[in-house]
Amino acid sequence: MPSARGWLAAGLLALLSALSPTRASLLVLSYHDIRDDVAPKGDPDPYAVSTTNFAQHLDWLRAHGYQAVSVQAVIDARAGRGTLPDKAVLLTFDDGLRSVYTHAFPLLRAYNWPALVAPVTSWVELPADQRVPYGPSDLTTEDFLTWAQLRQMHDSGLVEIGSHSHDLHRGVPGNPFGNQTPAAVTRVWSERHVYESDAAWRARIEADLQTSRALIERNIGQAPRVIVWPYAAYNDPANGIATALGMSLSFDLEGRAQQADLGLQGEDSADQASLASLARLLIHGNPDVRDLAGELRRDLSLDGMRAIQIDLDYVYDEDPAQLARNVDVLVQRIHDIGPSHVWLQAFADPDGDGAAEAVYFPSRHMPMRADLFNRVAWQLRTRAQVRVYAWMPVLGFKLADTDLQRELQIAATGDNEIPRLDPGDPRTLEIVSDIYAELATSSHFDGLLFHDDAYLRDDEIPAYGDGIPAARTQALIDFTMRLRTAAERGRPKLMTARNLFARPVLEPVSEAWFAQRLEPFLAAYDVTALMAMPQMENAGGADAWLRTLADAVLRVPGGAERTLFELQTVDWRGPAPLPGAALRAQSRMLQALGVRHLGYYPDDFIGGQPPLEDARDAMSARAFPYLER
Incomplete structure (x- = not known):
C-alpha cells in the first residue's frame, strides 16, 4: 500500500493505447x-x-x-x-x-x-x-x-x-x-x-x-x-x-x-x-x-506542476550528524512548501562548473562522493509526498579514468563553457548510459531532469548532425532518449524533463548556437524546463522580459501544456538572493498569462531563502496552500 497525496497520484488513470486497428481504452x-x-x-x-x-x-x-x-x-x-x-x-x-x-x-x-x-x-x-x-x-x-x-x-x-x-x-x-x-x-x-x-x-x-x-x-x-x-x-x-x-x-x-x-x-x-x-x-x-x-x-493534462530544483551538494556534509540534520531540514521545508515535484541533484559539482566531478550513488565510472541520493529521494517521496526527478548531466562528466576523459572531452572554443564529453563518440553514449543505469538500479525516483549541459556551440564538433542545426538538436534529443532507455531498465515509466535556455525561444536563429529548440523539445519530453531567468540573461526589465518569453511559448502548439517556467531566486551576478516577493509576483503574473507549470532554482533550505511564505504561495500544489495546523 503506497503512500500518496490525495486519493490519486497524478497519472494513475490508465488511458491506455490502443490496439490495431482501432483505439480502445x-x-x-x-x-x-x-x-x-x-x-x-x-x-x-x-x-x-x-x-x-x-x-x-x-x-x-x-x-x-x-x-x-x-x-x-x-x-x-x-x-x-x-x-x-x-x-x-x-x-x-x-x-x-x-x-x-x-x-x-x-x-x-x-x-x-x-x-x-x-x-x-x-x-x-x-x-x-x-x-x-x-x-x-x-x-x-x-x-x-x-x-x-x-x-x-x-x-x-x-x-x-x-x-x-x-x-x-x-x-x-x-x-x-x-x-x-x-x-x-x-x-x-x-x-x-x-x-x-x-x-x-x-x-x-x-x-x-x-x-x-x-x-x-x-x-x-x-x-x-x-x-x-x-x-x-x-x-x-x-x-x-x-x-x-x-x-x-x-x-x-x-x-x-x-x-x-x-x-x-x-x-x-x-x-x-x-x-x-x-x-x-x-x-x-x-x-x-x-x-x-x-x-x-x-x-x-490541466494539472499544474510545481517544481523545486534542489542541490544535493548543499545537503552533503562530511559530518554524518550534520548531514542528517540537513536532510531533515530539507524534507520538512519541502513538506511545508508543498510542491508537486522536486528535481534532486544526483551528481556532485563542488566547484560549480556545471559538470559532475562525482555522483551520489554507486558507480564504476565515476567517484561516489556519498551514497546519498537514494536516501534523500526516498525521504522526500515518503515524508514530503512529492515526486522526485533525478537531476543528471547529459554530457558534463569528469570521468574517473582521466586518460579517457582527455580523449572524449570536447575542446570548448568559448570561455566558461561546461566541460562536456563528445556525444558523437560511441564510447560517450556507452559510458553515460551505464551511469544512468547505475542510478536507476540503486535509487527510487519518478523521472529524469536532463541538465543544462546538453548543448553544443556551432563551432563544437561541427560534423555532429552534419552541421545542420535542426539535425544537431535532434541528435542530442536522441542521445537523451537513449539515456532514458538505459535508466528505464531499472525504473520503468520514467517521466522526462529537460532544461532549455531562453534564447532559442526568443531568438529561434540561436538554435545554431545551442543545438536546442522549443518545438522538438515539446515533442520529445514530458516537460520542457525553460530557464525563465531574466537576471541570468541580463534582461533590463524582468517582468517585461518574462511576458515576452511567455508570449513566445504560448504561441507554440503544446507550449502551455508541456512547458515549465523555471524562475531564479538568486541573482548570480552578485551573488545575492532575490526578494521572495518577486518570486510570488512573477508566478502570479505568469499564471495570469496562461502558464500552467512553474518551478524555481535554487532553494536555500538551510538559510530559508526564498522565505517560506513566499515559496509556499508561489509553488504549493495544495488546493489550500498554507501550513496545516
Whole structure:
C-alpha cells in the first residue's frame, strides 16, 4: 500500500493505447479492503472502501457505459487475439484480505462482474501466532483469505487469482542509512556493509515468485498468469523473471498513463518480457460515487506542476550528524512548501562548473562522493509526498579514468563553457548510459531532469548532425532518449524533463548556437524546463522580459501544456538572493498569462531563502496552500 497525496497520484488513470486497428481504452481500478464500517472520510485505514460506496461504484460505471472485462480479455488483446470494448474496466483487489470474499465477491456475483484477486501468499499461509503490520493495525490469519475461499472465487469463473508475491510486500534496508525500500527492486544493504549483488537479487526474486506460483497452483488448480507488484515497485528484469514463470501480465500502481502500456504483441514476441506493467487507479480515501465520477472525468493534462530544483551538494556534509540534520531540514521545508515535484541533484559539482566531478550513488565510472541520493529521494517521496526527478548531466562528466576523459572531452572554443564529453563518440553514449543505469538500479525516483549541459556551440564538433542545426538538436534529443532507455531498465515509466535556455525561444536563429529548440523539445519530453531567468540573461526589465518569453511559448502548439517556467531566486551576478516577493509576483503574473507549470532554482533550505511564505504561495500544489495546523 503506497503512500500518496490525495486519493490519486497524478497519472494513475490508465488511458491506455490502443490496439490495431482501432483505439480502445482500459481503466484498471485497484481496491484493497471492502467493509461496512468505513468512515466516510478520514478512516484510519486510507485504503478501505465502504461496501455501499463499492456497490455504487459498480452502479455508476455500468450506467455510464463502462464494460467490465476479465484478465483473459486483457491477455487476448495484448497478444493480438482480440480487442477490448470501448470504456473497458478491470477490477483488481490487492493483498488478499478476507473482505474480498465476504463483501466484494457477493457483489461481483450479483453484477456478473469479473475481477482479479492478488493475494500475498505468505499472508494466506500466516501461522495463527503471527501478525502482519497493516496500516493502523496488525492483522492475523483471520483477516486474510483462505485457500478454500480463493478456490471458490476462482471456480466461479468470475475471479482470476494472481500473485502479489510471496514475501515481497515489505521494506528491506536500501542504503547505508537504513531506509526501508521495496523488497522487489532493492539491492539489500547488508550488515557486511555491501549491497546485494545482481545475481543474488535475481535469485531472491525468482525464489519468491516460484514459491508464490507453486502455492497458488497447488491450492487453486491453476498457476497464476498475473503478477501485481507490491508498492508498484518493479523493473524490467523482475518482469522478465515473472514472465518466465508464466506471469506474462503485470500491474503496477503509480505508473503513468502511457500509450505503450497496452500494445499489440504476438504470442511469440521476444519483447513481451520487457513490456511495462499496466497502470492502475488506486482507490483511496473511501471515495463516494461523486468522487469517483469527478476523478474519471478530470482532465489530467490541466494539472499544474510545481517544481523545486534542489542541490544535493548543499545537503552533503562530511559530518554524518550534520548531514542528517540537513536532510531533515530539507524534507520538512519541502513538506511545508508543498510542491508537486522536486528535481534532486544526483551528481556532485563542488566547484560549480556545471559538470559532475562525482555522483551520489554507486558507480564504476565515476567517484561516489556519498551514497546519498537514494536516501534523500526516498525521504522526500515518503515524508514530503512529492515526486522526485533525478537531476543528471547529459554530457558534463569528469570521468574517473582521466586518460579517457582527455580523449572524449570536447575542446570548448568559448570561455566558461561546461566541460562536456563528445556525444558523437560511441564510447560517450556507452559510458553515460551505464551511469544512468547505475542510478536507476540503486535509487527510487519518478523521472529524469536532463541538465543544462546538453548543448553544443556551432563551432563544437561541427560534423555532429552534419552541421545542420535542426539535425544537431535532434541528435542530442536522441542521445537523451537513449539515456532514458538505459535508466528505464531499472525504473520503468520514467517521466522526462529537460532544461532549455531562453534564447532559442526568443531568438529561434540561436538554435545554431545551442543545438536546442522549443518545438522538438515539446515533442520529445514530458516537460520542457525553460530557464525563465531574466537576471541570468541580463534582461533590463524582468517582468517585461518574462511576458515576452511567455508570449513566445504560448504561441507554440503544446507550449502551455508541456512547458515549465523555471524562475531564479538568486541573482548570480552578485551573488545575492532575490526578494521572495518577486518570486510570488512573477508566478502570479505568469499564471495570469496562461502558464500552467512553474518551478524555481535554487532553494536555500538551510538559510530559508526564498522565505517560506513566499515559496509556499508561489509553488504549493495544495488546493489550500498554507501550513496545516
